[in-house]
Amino acid sequence: MSLLKNLEWRYAVKAYDSSRKIKQEDLEKILEAISLTPTSSGLQPYKVLVVERQDLKDRISEGVSNVECARECSHIIIFAAWDRYTPERIDEVYNRMTKERELPEGRFASYTDFLKRAYYEGQDSEQNFAHAARQTYIAMGLALAQAAELEIGSTPVEGFRPEHVDEIFGLREQGYRAVSMIYLGYSDEERDWMRPMKKVRRPKDELIERY
Secondary structure, eight states: OOHHHHHHHOOBOSSBOTTOOOOHHHHHHHHHHHHTOOOGGGOOOEEEEEEOOHHHHHHHHTTBSOHHHHHHSSEEEEEEEESSOOHHHHHHHHHHHHHHTTOOTTTTHHHHHHHIIIIIITSOHHHHHHHHHHHHHHHHHHHHHHHHHTTOEEEEEOOBOHHHHHHHHTTGGGTEEEEEEEEEEOBOTTTOTTTTSOOOOOOHHHHOOOO
16 A cells, blocks of 8 residues: 555554454554654654553553553564763764664764753753653654555554553663554454544644645
């Protein structure tokens, strides 16, 4: 299918068939789309947790609004953003970039100095986190699109307690905070009330202004 056909096909699954699991090769394609996602200054200021174990899905479900989806989906993908930008994190990214592109050491020093002034020195940790958190939604969008291309059902999730997920995986101690999640799997056709519904969006002439 084309991208537009994929997006027309996808919807937020409301009930998953717990007996159907995503093939590993398809999961890797979704994760590759996340890996290739563009981010501000190429920093990728987040980590991605892929949860398949049932005991962990059950624990996550204790802090979500749709308990059954969390328990019955094939996988949960969690996006956790940096709690703040630091000189060390910025240098790690650009040192790797310099090495893999076989460029002279310090090639990006003036730019990384700018990033450190703008983020680490120029913003507090909450401003840093808000900026990093926004980057995760770009990755979420591409993951949803890739899942649709594979005809894998998905549900983007903000209806959960981030601190609950942080505690399960020890994210705060690692310098991360949970932001958003995706449930992945296959719709239970008998219980998924959203499946037969017509896709409805605002008319484009209301949504889009052209100049």
